[in-house]
Amino acid sequence: MSTTKSVSSSSEDDNELRRGPWTLEEDNLLSQYIFNNGEGRWNLLAKRSGLKRTGKSCRLRWLNYLKPDVKRGNLTPEEQILILELHSKWGNRWSKIAQHLPGRTDNEIKNYWRTRIQKQARHLKIDTDSREFQEIVRRFWMPRLLQKAKESSSSSSGMSIQNQAIPLPLGGVSHSTVGTMPSSQTPWQAPCMNEAGPTYSDSEHNNGSCISFCDSANVPNVPQHFGDTINQFHDFGNFTYDGYRENNSAYEMDTFKTPNARVAEDVRYPIGDCQMAGANWVNNDFSCSMWNMDELWQFSKLQK
DNA sequence: AAATGACACAACCGCCGATGA
DNA sequence: ATCATCGGCGGTTGTGTCATT
Numbered sequence: 510m511s512t513t514k515s516v517s518s519s520s521e522d523d524n525e526l527r528r529g530p531w532t533l534e535e536d537n538l539l540s541q542y543i544f545n546n547g548e549g550r551w552n553l554l555a556k557r558s559g560l561k562r563t564g565k566s567c568r569l570r571w572l573n574y575l576k577p578d579v580k581r582g583n584l585t586p587e588e589q590i591l592i593l594e595l596h597s598k599w600g601n602r603w604s605k606i607a608q609h610l611p612g613r614t615d616n617e618i619k620n621y622w623r624t625r626i627q628k629q630a631r632h633l634k635i636d637t638d639s640r641e642f643q644e645i646v647r648r649f650w651m652p653r654l655l656q657k658a659k660e661s662s663s664s665s666s667g668m669s670i671q672n673q674a675i676p677l678p679l680g681g682v683s684h685s686t687v688g689t690m691p692s693s694q695t696p697w698q699a700p701c702m703n704e705a706g707p708t709y710s711d712s713e714h715n716n717g718s719c720i721s722f723c724d725s726a727n728v729p730n731v732p733q734h735f736g737d738t739i740n741q742f743h744d745f746g747n748f749t750y751d752g753y754r755e756n757n758s759a760y761e762m763d764t765f766k767t768p769n770a771r772v773a774e775d776v777r778y779p780i781g782d783c784q785m786a787g788a789n790w791v792n793n794d795f796s797c798s799m800w801n802m803d804e805l806w807q808f809s810k811l812q813k
Numbered sequence: 814a815a816a817t818g819a820c821a822c823a824a825c826c827g828c829c830g831a832t833g834a
Numbered sequence: 835a836t837c838a839t840c841g842g843c844g845g846t847t848g849t850g851t852c853a854t855t
């Protein structure tokens with residue numbers, strides 16, 4: 510079967526380039542090659558490894574899936590908070606945002622934003638760039654994420670959040686494992702691929718860069734920026750976001766001074782009795798159902 | 814039980830800047 | 835200075851799975 514691409518006479522290699530989902534054998538080949546030769550020089554890697562893939566494809570597969578420190582499983586509340594905050598500052602700079610979430614890839618964060626955040630915005634018929642949406646994030650999502658973070662940290666008794674990660678519901682090859690990943694690459698051990706994805710011998714892999722969120726005020730393993738965020742939001746109960754004032758942040762306190770914000774104030778924040786433990790807005794996969802849409806509708810109307 | 818739609822994620826595509834010949 | 839190649843990034847699409855009807 511010839512595609513428009515493959516009819517080119519320039520290179521017969523092009524005809525054989527594989528596309529689509531990676532197979533176990535390809536993953537093993539790529540992992541083994543990088544184990545022996547290191548990352549980088551992707552085009553060369555693609556040629557020498559025997560993979561019939563483009564260098565780009567190899568790079569993507571490695572960075573987004575095979576690389577040992579790629580974290581799998583649902584985003585934690587803390588990570589979601591961080592994404593919301595950083596996106597408010599940097600917009601769709603996914604790779605930049607990802608740099609502040611160890612183990613998370615730009616692709617994952619991008620997908621999270623599109624499938625979760627933008628979906629909610631669509632339901633509300635507002636733009637994610639709009640001030641209304643930012644207010645909603647500030648007043649609904651952030652406090653609830655923080656509450657959720659607190660709950661999970663208090664119930665975890667010091668257990669790493671990563672270890673509590675709920676396996677994604679998808680049962681496919683790429684999703685079924687929430688394994689503990691090596692925190693660093695040195696010394697590095699080539700993962701053993703199986704149907705559930707890369708696995709690692711699990712000794713010495715439970716510490717390091719994985720986020721251990723024992724206490725929102727005591728976050729030893731959390732990147733600096735992350736700790737700042739949590740502390741800034743620590744007093745979220747009555748919306749005193751003092752200290753949360755960073756240049757260029759769309760969530761600056763100043764936004765409270767807008768007429769819209771005043772309206773919200775007049776109704777004493779519907780979130781005031783937001784039933785933090787209520788079943789409506791939070792479930793096991795709270796990232797999917799973060800809030801009660803009725804509340805949000807009310808709030809978004811007030812904002813408009 | 815089958816059909817259908819929604820969802821989440823992986824993978825691809827095109828563009829652009831950096832780098833080296 | 836110019837061109838080619840490579841790697842990285844953001845946007846988009848494809849696909850498998852789950853939920854609902």
